[in-house]
Amino acid sequence: METSIHIGNLIKHYIDQNNLVRTTIAKQMATPNTAIYAYEKRKYIHCQTLMRLCGAMRYNFFMDIANSMPKDFGYDPKLVSDKDALIAQQATEINKLTLENNLLKELIMGRK
Template structure:
């Protein structure tokens, strides 16, 4: 049986992104002590994981799914997943282009 330690995934994300657990508690409405207990746990109820995903605007479900064997089936087609990823990347490119143009204007360098 596969073991996916959701508490470790959440804690690693918080540490990597500098998310304070007290702030996460406020954003999600999960009491601080309960949140700490959940982060130490190997399992987490789906409703809590969804609440934390919404609070952090991060898809922990996808992080978990990525740890499953590629041979497992899914109702989401690869094409749909790629379309979603493509849209996200397009948005990031627009943002980067805007930032580049601002930097070029500020530094006086012609692009």
Template structure:
């Protein structure tokens, strides 16, 4: 483990507060969805950190991945066990193959037309 500069952890409550305001999240409705008291949900906004299970419950209730938001604030050089998304690479490969086929068909068409 290398020694790196001290990273300041984000204020999770501020992250939640900003998300609620931007997305017009009703805290009473959120409290009901989480089966918690409205005052408890309001208190989460003031906390610097939250237990993972509490943040998980909020993610599920509002259908937003706050863990990804937090992870995005870490340096790109940090490792992860998240599998790489290969859907774009697969789609590019598929389109390149299709492009080769179409280029071949175009050449054949040019030959048939006598050009």
């Protein structure tokens, strides 16, 4: 299966959507501002460069990439984000509350 993501498009889209200044990003990365435009055109970028971009923009492009993968792909569950852990906790709590609600309905219906 071929999964292809144009990393440069992700970068450009994020910069445009958030009205970021490319010169500011370049300064934080200690690179010429023309490099930012070059990154936007690249389909592939070295992980280290992407890490530096993430740091400069305070945004996790790796999560965008991970979220674009098919849901049946495996991963290390120890690396689940706080948000995912919270969602799982809330799902468990919803199930528990649903069971309690159904039990209460049965008790109320049984009294009538």
